[in-house]
Amino acid sequence: MTKPKLIKTLSVILILFLSIDIGFPCSTYKVTVNGSTMYGMNYDTWFEHPRIWFETNGYGAVFSGANYQGGNDLTPQSGMNEFGLSFGTLATATPENGKASPNKIQISSRSFYLKDILHNCKTVEEVKAYIEQYDQSSLSNDVFIYTDKSGQYLIVEPYTMTLGNENKYVLANFCPSTITDFRTIKQQRYINGTTFLNNKIDTSIAFCTALSDTMHVCRNKIGDGTLLTSIYDLNKGIVNLYFYHDYNNVVAFNLKEELAKGNHSFEIPSLFPANAEYQKLLDFKTPMNSASINLFMRFCILIFLISTIYFFVSYIRNRKIKYAPYKLLLSSMCLIMMYYIFVLAREINIFYFPAPYKGYYFSMLDFAAYIPFLTLLLIIPLLLINRKVFTENAWRNLSIWLFTINNLIFLTLIILFTYWGLYDVFN
Structure with missing residues (x-):
């Protein structure tokens, strides 16, 4: 896939991600x-x-x-x-x-x-x-x-x-x-x-x-x-x-x-x-009433967008290097997380309704409710691979540091997900 086509595809995906309805029950x-x-x-x-x-x-x-x-x-x-x-x-x-x-x-x-x-x-x-x-x-x-x-x-x-x-x-x-x-x-x-x-x-x-x-x-x-x-x-x-x-x-x-x-x-x-x-x-702080959380979410979107493109292109070009499949995993994970950040920015109900969140009508939001659990499941393997890549100097410095930044963001998001009760499936 050429760079223009890749950018065009990602732009379409972003537009689709933005097509989320907001509802206030009255x-x-x-x-x-x-x-x-x-x-x-x-x-x-x-x-x-x-x-x-x-x-x-x-x-x-x-x-x-x-x-x-x-x-x-x-x-x-x-x-x-x-x-x-x-x-x-x-x-x-x-x-x-x-x-x-x-x-x-x-x-x-x-x-x-x-x-x-x-x-x-x-x-x-x-x-x-x-x-x-x-x-x-x-x-x-x-x-x-x-x-x-x-x-x-x-x-x-x-x-x-x-x-x-x-x-x-x-x-x-x-x-x-x-x-x-x-x-x-x-x-x-x-x-x-x-x-x-x-x-x-x-x-x-x-x-x-x-x-x-x-x-x-x-x-x-x-x-x-x-x-x-x-x-x-x-x-x-x-x-x-x-x-x-x-x-x-x-x-x-x-x-x-x-x-x-x-x-x-x-x-x-x-x-x-x-x-x-x-x-x-x-x-109770959310991206809607906290400027610092809102700014962090915007930063996440930027990093995830860059990482989605970067790790995908890097995998295509260097698929034979050590740990290369993890670049494809990172690209996919960043795309999924970018989608979920858009969901959190536009579907305020998620912060206040019981977890896992379910909309009035079955939609992608019902699947998105499990993304925090996916992040929690993958964070330990990602941290271990991050450590191996770093100690073995298996990737270029930019790839290593971008990997590290993403893991730090994932950890911060897990803390926020916990604060927002997105893991409280038994309450």
């Missing part, structure tokens, strides 16, 4: 009884600094969120305006059954777009008309639900919008237009919500708190799960906040009163008592 519901409508959202994420803020421009509205998706503007995850129109976002794999609409208005800022809908619309019919002006293709992998105080709701997918008016509706991380039988959905938070509503429906804050509680997520590994629960009273303009799946403490805001104070915001953790599980989340 859940939502609306209930309507005797003209009263409540909308609830469980925001299940690992973003660490949620905020609630109030904006007075256009129709005044309250928003909450924790994710910066471009620039310095915080993207709202849910919200409600002064006319009792609410919305929520659920990260979801959506079907690619449509195409971009270049003749429609392009969405230049996700944050401004989502906020502008609440600043300009009173009902879900108005939302539908507003959204129809825009090319929604840039918002793939998301499903939105809009609910107004009449109890009518609108499900927005990238290429499909569906109006509904049932008195109760539950949604989690799936695309409703692709489901023919909702009884086949296996997401436990969805099952919990629908089961809870089978027996009774009410719009009291006590009932909705219990419903949100039964749908919340709390994983055993470090106690992470539902970061924020918001329950909106669409008729009274009240938002009730619960922080980090603690349903014994609530902070309520009257939207009308807050808007009278002008634009302002709050760091949500500061509104609640100290939470030990939340502190554990802050202390």
Whole structure:
């Protein structure tokens, strides 16, 4: 294989490696009884600094969120305006059954777009008309639900919008237009919500708190799960906040009163008592919240990329030298590890879910979960061969030192894998 072809092949592999979906498990519901409508959202994420803020421009509205998706503007995850129109976002794999609409208005800022809908619309019919002006293709992998105080709701997918008016509706991380039988959905938070509503429906804050509680997520590994629960009273303009799946403490805001104070915001953790599980989340370091680990991962990718190419070419050219097959092993191992670093950089669930990690759907991620075990299995043989190559001076100096650097990286990664619990298959 020539060098240009080799580089081209590796480039294609890197692109494929980047094609990994990220998912945050969330859940939502609306209930309507005797003209009263409540909308609830469980925001299940690992973003660490949620905020609630109030904006007075256009129709005044309250928003909450924790994710910066471009620039310095915080993207709202849910919200409600002064006319009792609410919305929520659920990260979801959506079907690619449509195409971009270049003749429609392009969405230049996700944050401004989502906020502008609440600043300009009173009902879900108005939302539908507003959204129809825009090319929604840039918002793939998301499903939105809009609910107004009449109890009518609108499900927005990238290429499909569906109006509904049932008195109760539950949604989690799936695309409703692709489901023919909702009884086949296996997401436990969805099952919990629908089961809870089978027996009774009410719009009291006590009932909705219990419903949100039964749908919340709390994983055993470090106690992470539902970061924020918001329950909106669409008729009274009240938002009730619960922080980090603690349903014994609530902070309520009257939207009308807050808007009278002008634009302002709050760091949500500061509104609640100290939470030990939340502190554990802050202390648990990953490439997403630690600059030093992130920098190390980038360094790993660079070294693994160089090593994959170098040891493969070196093996082809010098396959008769002593220990030559180990160069092919190193090239393969570095390629596998480079893939896994990309997985760790893009699939945050791995750090928080039980090991070995399994996705919602069977994929390469299910195989990738065993790469840390492969590294652990091979590290002793690799260190022994490294020692032999070094003491016997069997390879060129560059090969020896690159081999040594890779082994040091493997050892460091094994320590990190242990810290992240990737070997804890019995817990």
